[in-house]
Amino acid sequence: MDESLPADHRARELLATLGFTDYEAACLVAVMQHPGASAAKIARHSSLPRSRVYDVADRLASEGYLEVREGDPKEYRAIAGEEIQAMLRDRYETAVDDLGDALSAVDELDAIADGSCSVWSFSGRRASLSRSWELIEGAEEWMWLLARPNLLSEDCVDVLQRATDRGVDLTLAVVDHDLRDWLGESVPGATIVDPPEPFGTASGGPALARVLVTDQDAVLTVTRSQETPASSPQFVGCLGTGEECGFVRTHRLLLGLDATGSGGAGDTEA
Numbered sequence: 001m002d003e004s005l006p007a008d009h010r011a012r013e014l015l016a017t018l019g020f021t022d023y024e025a026a027c028l029v030a031v032m033q034h035p036g037a038s039a040a041k042i043a044r045h046s047s048l049p050r051s052r053v054y055d056v057a058d059r060l061a062s063e064g065y066l067e068v069r070e071g072d073p074k075e076y077r078a079i080a081g082e083e084i085q086a087m088l089r090d091r092y093e094t095a096v097d098d099l100g101d102a103l104s105a106v107d108e109l110d111a112i113a114d115g116s117c118s119v120w121s122f123s124g125r126r127a128s129l130s131r132s133w134e135l136i137e138g139a140e141e142w143m144w145l146l147a148r149p150n151l152l153s154e155d156c157v158d159v160l161q162r163a164t165d166r167g168v169d170l171t172l173a174v175v176d177h178d179l180r181d182w183l184g185e186s187v188p189g190a191t192i193v194d195p196p197e198p199f200g201t202a203s204g205g206p207a208l209a210r211v212l213v214t215d216q217d218a219v220l221t222v223t224r225s226q227e228t229p230a231s232s233p234q235f236v237g238c239l240g241t242g243e244e245c246g247f248v249r250t251h252r253l254l255l256g257l258d259a260t261g262s263g264g265a266g267d268t269e270a
Contacts, residue, residue, distance in 0.1 A: 008033065018088055023048050027056045028065055031078045038073040117242030125151070125235045128222045132212055133159050135239075139214045142169040144257055146195055146211035149179055150224055150233070157186045164189030173199065173211075196255060209235060211251065217243045219251040 005013075008029050015025035030046035031037050042057065043050040057076050060066045065084060069075045078084070122131060128151060136143060136159050143163070164170050164187060172187070173195035174180045180192055199211060209224040222237040240247030252258075 018092070021056075023052060023056045024060060027053065028060055028078060028084075031057070031066060031076050032081070035077045036069070036075045037077075038075055040073065042076070117245040119238060119240040119245065119247050121236070121238050123234065123236045128210065128235045128237050129153075129156065131220055131237065131239055132156070132210065132222075135212055135214050135216065135218055135220055136160065136163050138216055139163060139168050141215045142171075142260065143212065143214040144171045144173065144255065145213075146173045146199055146208065147179065147183065148207075148209050148224075149176055151209045151222060151235070152179070157183070160187045160190065199255070210237075211255075213248075213251060213255065213257055217241060217245070217248055219245075219248045221251070 011029050011032075012022075012025040015028065016022060020028070026046040027042055027048055030042050030048075034041055034045055037045070039050060039053040039057070042048060042053050048056060054074070057066060058068075061068050061076065064087060065079060067077045067079065069077070122128070132151075133156075136145075145160075160170060160172075160183075170187070170190040172183055172190045172192045174183060174192055175195060183190065184192055199208060207224055208221065210220065210222040212218075212220040218239065218241045220237060220239045222235055225234040225236075238247065240251075242248060
């Protein structure tokens with residue numbers, strides 16, 4: 001959003017992102033600027049053709065955004081901006097909650113469960129975290145995680161703690177000393193080791209932000225681009241699954257991990 005734009009332009013653009021049509025956004029903003037506006041006045045101060053004003057304004061009134069005074073001509077007044085904001089927040093929080101329920105009910109073909117070989121790519125920090133959590137929560141016996149600060153949070157630590165609480169053998173490969181101390185206190189059931197070369201290096205160019213190997217015959221990797229004055233760091237990941245998947249077998253070989261999760265450990269710290 002261009003902050004240099006006039007407030008009425010920004011308001012129309014933001015309303016459009018929240019599901020208002022261009023005519024609805026233009027009408028609502030025009031009425032807010034000119035309380036008690038008639039159809040002629042709304043048309044004069046917005047992009048609406050006069051022939052469309054009544055149906056657009058009446059629709060906004062039926063949804064609670066405008067008040068109407070019957071007469072000749074009919075006049076419209078908007079509710080307070082804070083009330084509009086509150087209505088939209090409630091509307092979208094409810095919609096997002098309903099969407100979560102609906103998505104949870106959708107059946108998903110589980111490539112990990114059926115042992116099929118696949119490699120999927122994804123991008124973004126949120127996707128990197130959610131894919132990691134899915135694998136961690138599905139682990140039953142063991143997992144190995146290269147942990148770096150840029151992809152760890154209190155939520156991540158809670159997921160790791162729950163895994164060790166249910167008996168999963170967790171190995172954390174960590175370079176950063178402060179991170180070692182934090183994870184040692186937060187996840188006392190984990191074994192903390194030095195990452196094997198070349199997984200310990202993180203300088204120059206895109207760096208490994210995460211490597212996760214689990215007993216589900218799954219490997220997840222995430223790289224993080226360098227931050228520059230002109231751009232934020234970008235996270236790009238791959239998820240490979242399947243006992244015969246080359247992506248999985250190669251990473252296990254590089255880390256020295258066998259089918260039980262043993263190996264791949266450097267010098268251990270409590």
